[in-house]
Every structure is written in C-alpha cells, then in structure tokens.
Amino acid sequence: TQLLEQSPQFLSIQEGENLTVYCNSSSVFSSLQWYRQEPGEGPVLLVTVVTGGEVKKLKRLTFQFGDARKDSSLHITAAQPGDTGLYLCAGRDAGGTSYGKLTFGQGTILTVHP
Amino acid sequence: DTEVTQTPKHLVMGMTNKKSLKCEQHMGHRAMYWYKQKAKKPPELMFVYSYEKLSINESVPSRFSPECPNSSLLNLHLHALQPEDSALYLCASSRRAGTSHEQFFGPGTRLTVL
Numbered sequence: 001t002q003l004l005e006q007s008p009q010f011l012s013i014q015e016g017e018n019l020t021v022y023c024n025s026s027s028v029f030s031s032l033q034w035y036r037q038e039p040g041e042g043p044v045l046l047v048t049v050v051t052g053g054e055v056k057k058l059k060r061l062t063f064q065f066g067d068a069r070k071d072s073s074l075h076i077t078a079a080q081p082g083d084t085g086l087y088l089c090a091g092r093d094a095g096g097t098s099y100g101k102l103t104f105g106q107g108t109i110l111t112v113h114p
Numbered sequence: 115d116t117e118v119t120q121t122p123k124h125l126v127m128g129m130t131n132k133k134s135l136k137c138e139q140h141m142g143h144r145a146m147y148w149y150k151q152k153a154k155k156p157p158e159l160m161f162v163y164s165y166e167k168l169s170i171n172e173s174v175p176s177r178f179s180p181e182c183p184n185s186s187l188l189n190l191h192l193h194a195l196q197p198e199d200s201a202l203y204l205c206a207s208s209r210r211a212g213t214s215h216e217q218f219f220g221p222g223t224r225l226t227v228l
Contacts, residue, residue, distance in 0.1 A: 033216060042118075042204050042219035043157070088156055090217075101170065102217060104156035 002027040004091055006105025013079055014113050021074045021087055021108045029091035032072045033102070034063055037086040046074075079112045086110075117141075118220035120205050126226045129195060135223045137188040137205030143218075145211035146188040148180060149204040151222070157204055163188060164211040195227045 006023045013019055023032070031050045035043035047056050049065035049072060056063045060083075062075040072089055086109050090102040118139045127133050137146065145164050149157035162170035163182045177199075179191040188205055202222045209215040 031216075035219070040202070040222070040224060042120075042206075042221045045216055045218060048216050086154065090156075101159055101162070107154065107156050109154060 002029075002091065002093060002103045004089060004103050004105040006089055006108055008108060009106060010109050010111075012111045012113070015080055016078050017112075019076050019079060019110070021089075021110075022071070023073070023089035023091075023105045024071045025091065025103075026070065027091075027093075027103075028069050029103075030069070030093065032065060032069075032089060032091045034072070034074055035088040035090065037088060038084075043086075043088055076110075079110075081112045081114050084110055084112050118205055118207055118218055120203075120220040120223050122223060123221070124224045124226075126228065127192065127195065128228050129197075131195075132191070132193045134192065135190040135203055135205075135225075137190075137220055138186055139207040139218075139220075140186055141207065141209075141218070142185075143207035143209050144185060145208045145215070146182065147206040147208075147217065148178075148188070148190050149206065149219075151202045151204055153202075157219075161190075162211055169211060192225075195225075197227050200225055200227045 004025050033048045034046045037043040047063045052067045052069045054065045060077045064073045089105040121136045148160040151157045160174045161180045166182045177194050181189040204222045205220040206217045208217045
C-alpha cells in the first residue's frame, strides 16, 4: 500500500507570508498532482508534475517534484486570503497496476488572515 | 472544456429513501470515478469505471450502486443509507484509467442522511 505523508496538516499565516507544503513517500510515483479545494466544492487541479526534478510555476505558486519521484513540495510566495483552502497532493502509482487509483495525502488546511 | 458536472448540489434523504446522484462530462474521458469525502479529509475512492465497465469497487457496501449508462454519464444509486454515509460525494473523470492522466473533479453532491 502506497502512502503519501503531507505536512503540515494545518497552517495559519498572515497575508504576505511565504509557506511550503510537503508530500513525502517511500514509494515512486509516475506523476503527482496538486489540488486546492474550497469548502463545499470539489478539488480543483492546480498542476501535475511528471519528471523527476521538475519545477512548475503558477503565478505565486511553485511546485517541485523530487529527483527520485518520491516527494513533492508546494511553495506559495506572498500568500493572500484567496489562497485559503484545503491543499491536497495525490500520486499515481508508478507500478502501472493501480488502474486509475490516486494515493492522496492527508491534506493541508491553509488559512491566510488579512 | 474541463468541466465535470454533478446533480443535485445538495441532497437530504431518510434512511428508507431511494435516490440517485448524477455526474456528466463531455471531455471524451473514458474513465470515471466516485469518491466519498468527509470534512477536512482527503477523498476516498469508491468506484472506478473504465470504458463503461466497473473496474474497481473499493469494498463499498451494496447500499451504494454505481451505473455507467454511457461514456459521458455516471450515476450512483442510493438505498437504505445510514447517517454515517453523510458526506460530500465527488465524481471525477480522466482520459484513461491506469496511466498518468489527470483526474478532474466535479463540484460534488453534499448528502445528508437523516
């Protein structure tokens, strides 16, 4: 069974601060997706990383996939109240037998105070 | 168009009722998924359909019955549910199952079982 450990579980910061969320595993993933979810809504896909060492930027968000494809991070620069939400990482098994299953991290609840 | 739609948005039902949740996508995706999500937790996979055939059932109780009438539609039939089944039910789709294709989620149906 693959596991993704996501940390921190809760993050409460002031507007303008920087933050980093981590997802770590002992397993190799063929790809890893990051989602953001607001209360009562479905997760919205932010990015997919596929190549080891890959870095992707989405405005103030920077996503990195570890060289060994076992870990990933999300860094937000100058956080804004609109960044508030549940952030989820989700990995797809590199073994090819998962048949579409994603392994989710436990999520990070981010609150950005004005 | 990367939209997955779900109806209804909210559903309240008694333990003896029969109801159905509906999901639709027009992205030409051939894999569709049902997830259950409790508050502030990651989604839990229930079912995976690939090319309109059920490929994964994550040991879900028989009071949940999925149906895939065609490649664009996915239903979840509910009967004799328990209060602990109250949750956000999410539908997702991807181009294919079992590969690195991204999953796109719908907005969810908030289900309350009285």
